[in-house]
Amino acid sequence: MAVLHLVRRLVAAGAKIAASRPDLDYVAESEIKQMILDTMTIDYNRIGEVYSRLEPALAAARSTISAGTRKQLKSESQRERPWCYLCSVELDYETQGIPASFTLDHVWPQAFGGNSDPENLLPACGACNSRKGHAASWSLYPVQALVHGYRLSGDDLERLPKEARFAVLARSAAAEAKATDASLKDAFVTLGRPGLPTVLDESVSVDVFNLVANFS
Numbered sequence: 417m418a419v420l421h422l423v424r425r426l427v428a429a430g431a432k433i434a435a436s437r438p439d440l441d442y443v444a445e446s447e448i449k450q451m452i453l454d455t456m457t458i459d460y461n462r463i464g465e466v467y468s469r470l471e472p473a474l475a476a477a478r479s480t481i482s483a484g485t486r487k488q489l490k491s492e493s494q495r496e497r498p499w500c501y502l503c504s505v506e507l508d509y510e511t512q513g514i515p516a517s518f519t520l521d522h523v524w525p526q527a528f529g530g531n532s533d534p535e536n537l538l539p540a541c542g543a544c545n546s547r548k549g550h551a552a553s554w555s556l557y558p559v560q561a562l563v564h565g566y567r568l569s570g571d572d573l574e575r576l577p578k579e580a581r582f583a584v585l586a587r588s589a590a591a592e593a594k595a596t597d598a599s600l601k602d603a604f605v606t607l608g609r610p611g612l613p614t615v616l617d618e619s620v621s622v623d624v625f626n627l628v629a630n631f632s
């Protein structure tokens with residue numbers, strides 16, 4: 417987790433520097449290298465190596481979803497998966513700015529170097545997309561909220577915060593991706609439409625690791 421936070425800091429700081437320049441030119445490169453030096457405890461000789469790994473992430477963080485990609489994924493969603501991949505709600509393709517509005521979510525967040533290519537985008541409702549923001553699904557859930565002694569009933573499961581459901585789904589998708597050597601997006605697609613999670617072991621307190629995702 418510490419590494420992810422560091423990556424996010426580097427990408428965010430680097431993207432800010434890069435945004436002030438039209439291209440990743442020499443001046444931006446020097447500023448970003450200085451930022452790397454300030455942010456990480458690192459041997460001066462390794463800055464070039466870190467920079468070359470960071471550069472694609474910076475480009476990805478600045479990328480926007482093209483009109484063509486949006487159109488393609490919108491019609492795919494309407495045809496095959498007209499629901500939010502995070503909370504399962506039916507998507508509204510006509511109205512913008514409401515909780516159920518069709519949006520495209522970066523499966524691997526841009527803040528961690530996720531790009532805006534179709535392979536990294538899935539249909540999500542406006543409410544989930546804005547809630548998820550730039551955070552990685554698995555880092556969102558405040559585990560403290562569901563620790564020791566908390567007992568969930570069926571009703572409580574329906575009231576689980578979105579973050580908890582994201583975290584449980586993300587764990588399943590990551591396991592599926594690893595088992596089948598697929599991308600995170602493909603894993604979500606294979607798993608299908610998410611339902612409410614269930615409690616794995618009722619005899620112990622419920623936290624995010626004692627919940628299992630269900631799909632239909």
Ligand SMILES: [Zn+2]
Nearest residue numbers: 500503541544
């Ligand atoms: Zn949703």
